[in-house]
Amino acid sequence: MAQPRTLYDKLWDSHAVHQDAGGGTLIYIDLHLTHEVTTPQAYEGLRLANRRMHRTDKTIAVPDHNVPSTPDRMEKIEDPESRLQLETLKTNSEDFGVEYIPMDDIRQGIVHIIGPEQGLTQPGKTIVCGDSHTATHGAFGALAFGIGTSDVEHTLATQTLSMQKSKNMLVRVDGKLPVGTTSKDLILAIIGRIGTAGGTGHVIEYQGEAFTSLSMEGRMTVCNMTIEGGARAGLIAPDEKTFEYLKGKPRSPKSNAWEAAVAFWKTLKTDDDAKFDKEVIIKAEDIIPHVTWGTSPEDVLPITASVPNPNGMTDPNKKSGTERSLKYMGLEADTPLDGIPVDKVFIGSCTNGRIEDLRAAASVIKGHKVADTVQMLVVPGSGLVKYQAEEEGLDEIFLAAGAEWREPSCSMCLGMNPDILQPGERCASTSNRNFEGRQGRGGRTHLLSPEMAAAAAVTGHLTDVRKVVSQ
Amino acid sequence: MDKFTVLTGVAAALPMVNIDTDMIMPKQFLKTIKRTGLGTAAFFDMRYDESEAERPEFILNQAPYRQSKILLAGRNFGCGSSREHAPWGLLDFGFRCMIAPSFADIFYNNCFKNGILCVTLPEEQVEALTAQADGSDFTVDLDKLEITAPDGSVTTFELDPTRRHNMLNGLDDIALTLEHLDKIKTFEAKQQAEQPWLYT
Numbered sequence: 001m002a003q004p005r006t007l008y009d010k011l012w013d014s015h016a017v018h019q020d021a022g023g024g025t026l027i028y029i030d031l032h033l034t035h036e037v038t039t040p041q042a043y044e045g046l047r048l049a050n051r052r053m054h055r056t057d058k059t060i061a062v063p064d065h066n067v068p069s070t071p072d073r074m075e076k077i078e079d080p081e082s083r084l085q086l087e088t089l090k091t092n093s094e095d096f097g098v099e100y101i102p103m104d105d106i107r108q109g110i111v112h113i114i115g116p117e118q119g120l121t122q123p124g125k126t127i128v129c130g131d132s133h134t135a136t137h138g139a140f141g142a143l144a145f146g147i148g149t150s151d152v153e154h155t156l157a158t159q160t161l162s163m164q165k166s167k168n169m170l171v172r173v174d175g176k177l178p179v180g181t182t183s184k185d186l187i188l189a190i191i192g193r194i195g196t197a198g199g200t201g202h203v204i205e206y207q208g209e210a211f212t213s214l215s216m217e218g219r220m221t222v223c224n225m226t227i228e229g230g231a232r233a234g235l236i237a238p239d240e241k242t243f244e245y246l247k248g249k250p251r252s253p254k255s256n257a258w259e260a261a262v263a264f265w266k267t268l269k270t271d272d273d274a275k276f277d278k279e280v281i282i283k284a285e286d287i288i289p290h291v292t293w294g295t296s297p298e299d300v301l302p303i304t305a306s307v308p309n310p311n312g313m314t315d316p317n318k319k320s321g322t323e324r325s326l327k328y329m330g331l332e333a334d335t336p337l338d339g340i341p342v343d344k345v346f347i348g349s350c351t352n353g354r355i356e357d358l359r360a361a362a363s364v365i366k367g368h369k370v371a372d373t374v375q376m377l378v379v380p381g382s383g384l385v386k387y388q389a390e391e392e393g394l395d396e397i398f399l400a401a402g403a404e405w406r407e408p409s410c411s412m413c414l415g416m417n418p419d420i421l422q423p424g425e426r427c428a429s430t431s432n433r434n435f436e437g438r439q440g441r442g443g444r445t446h447l448l449s450p451e452m453a454a455a456a457a458v459t460g461h462l463t464d465v466r467k468v469v470s471q
Numbered sequence: 472m473d474k475f476t477v478l479t480g481v482a483a484a485l486p487m488v489n490i491d492t493d494m495i496m497p498k499q500f501l502k503t504i505k506r507t508g509l510g511t512a513a514f515f516d517m518r519y520d521e522s523e524a525e526r527p528e529f530i531l532n533q534a535p536y537r538q539s540k541i542l543l544a545g546r547n548f549g550c551g552s553s554r555e556h557a558p559w560g561l562l563d564f565g566f567r568c569m570i571a572p573s574f575a576d577i578f579y580n581n582c583f584k585n586g587i588l589c590v591t592l593p594e595e596q597v598e599a600l601t602a603q604a605d606g607s608d609f610t611v612d613l614d615k616l617e618i619t620a621p622d623g624s625v626t627t628f629e630l631d632p633t634r635r636h637n638m639l640n641g642l643d644d645i646a647l648t649l650e651h652l653d654k655i656k657t658f659e660a661k662q663q664a665e666q667p668w669l670y671t
């Protein structure tokens with residue numbers, strides 16, 4: 001009998017084009033998502049070497065990182081560099097014949113939101129993008145990973161990548177999440193457990209009821225932040241929910257092809273007895289809402305905890321790291337997390353900018369007001385998310401509470417567009433990175449779920465959403 | 472890509488863990504459409520104060536470390552984003568070799584694509600090398616897979632043979648792959664027959 005294989009093994013094997021003597025494998029790429037930040041130098045490289053694209057029908061381009069979230073964005077983009085980068089994406093896409101979604105198209109949005117939304121993201125595909133959060137698409141059982149610009153160029157020129165195979169890692173979370181705990185808390189808790197280098201060199205497969213019971217959008221939140229756990233890709237085997245989500249999407253397989261595709265997708269799962277190189281097993285019932293306190297996603301704790309105290313830490317690296325984080329974050333050791341005041345609240349990003357995230361935040365904020373001391377930004381992840389939210393009246397709920405309702409963009413997830421934190425400002429953010437300066441130089445980021453972010457907006461400080469909802 | 476055979480130069484130590492790509496190259500520098508010119512932006516927030524004046528206490532602002540070619544860092548170096556602007560900035564500054572107990576995957580790969588050698592060594596060995604990083608020259612020999620410290624002691628390291636071969640010869644990855652174009656086309660024909668929905 002054939003050796004039992006993991007889902008990752010199967011995806012790898014079915015895309016191997018060629019193996020070289022040194023152990024590298026040429027992997028075929030089924031979908032290449034592109035945006036303005038990591039492509040200009042790749043196209044420049046093609047031009048300099050006088051090369052063409054191998055094929056254009058597996059690549060799509062959409063502007064997101066530099067796009068302002070304000071309504072006047074079609075008239076003017078103040079920053080000349082942002083403008084040039086956006087124009088460069090458009091020109092390059094046109095020159096090389098790549099499908100381009102313009103800024104004024106309702107489908108425009110964050111690249112990792114539009115892939116699934118358009119049905120381009122499908123089980124069994126290999127998907128790359130010059131962006132580390134490409135891991136998002138693993139929620140569909142696709143092998144999806146971020147690449148640098150040289151690899152973007154390589155993909156454009158050859159539709160393949162030369163790669164070394166990663167190891168297999170299993171993260172199994174048994175049981176259901178308690179009420180009030182979300183997919184964001186789940187992935188934050190996992191990162192807290194394994195650390196930001198816990199998955200380095202591995203592809204993680206998520207198994208267990210905690211993941212299968214999540215919606216597709218919840219699964220995307222989990223897979224999105226896999227990169228924060230150091231793994232290049234995260235995978236969840238496709239199931240009926242996956243097929244249901246994809247059915248009827250603009251780029252999903254149609255009519256006869258649909259049946260054939262589903263039949264194939266059903267084979268995409270890890271064989272019984274397949275071996276993982278590393279396994280982590282967690283109980284879902286123990287996970288409560290989480291929030292980060294420091295400058296790395298692994299600096300995360302349940303909201304009921306207090307800021308760690310570096311005194312008494314024995315590992316000198318950990319001690320100095322914690323001291324540095326606390327200084328940057330302007331926090332005293334042993335301060336309860338619940339109660340730390342915030343200046344800004346950001347709901348959006350490829351981690352939590354989908355319709356269910358907006359619904360969840362709206363359900364917490366409905367009937368409340370955003371605290372006077374807080375500015376709250378709600379930024380849908382795509383034009384279609386925005387449209388859907390407005391159909392459901394979510395914009396009215398946010399506006400009535402005193403929040404700002406913006407246009408689709410990466411926005412405050414990273415300060416490449418006008419939405420940034422000022423030095424010393426503290427933000428409750430549904431995004432994915434709390435690195436120093438990530439949201440603006442000197443800005444302080446606390447990562448949390450949309451529900452927790454909404455609760456922070458209402459109370460003016462980090463707090464346990466379960467208290468706000470039960471009031 | 473330039474060939475990498477033997478590198479001799481000053482090593483600067485940044486003994487911190489989890490140095491992320493936002494620290495190496497903050498987002499405001501990702502707006503460029505060129506690969507070059509990012510050397511002045513590398514480690515921006517650590518290197519300059521709020522008024523963008525150099526912080527004299529930062530190692531890369533001190534002689535002889537301004538001329539560093541080798542960087543010694545803590546574990547999980549380069550974690551975070553896929554931005555190749557990080558290695559471009561390091562290269563433009565003058566670095567050709569990174570030494571750390573571990574690297575984030577994407578960053579590691581990006582470095583090799585730009586002719587920067589990443590050497591992974593056990594924590595104690597990185598610390599031992601760091602202890603010798605006093606501004607004297609180190610030598611990194613990719614052919615022999617050896618690092619010679621200023622006191623003459625030699626540390627050996629391992630590297631994937633394909634990466635080593637490509638670096639030593641300064642090979643162009645795309646040209647190498649295009650030699651297999653027929654295999655790529657055969658793959659496409661087979662995949663199209665089996666999964667036609669991928670080709671609509």
Ligand code: SF4
Pocket residue numbers: 064065110111112131133349350351409410413414431432
């Ligand atoms: S939302 Fe943030 S993490 Fe996601 S693609 Fe945009 S900048 Fe990157």
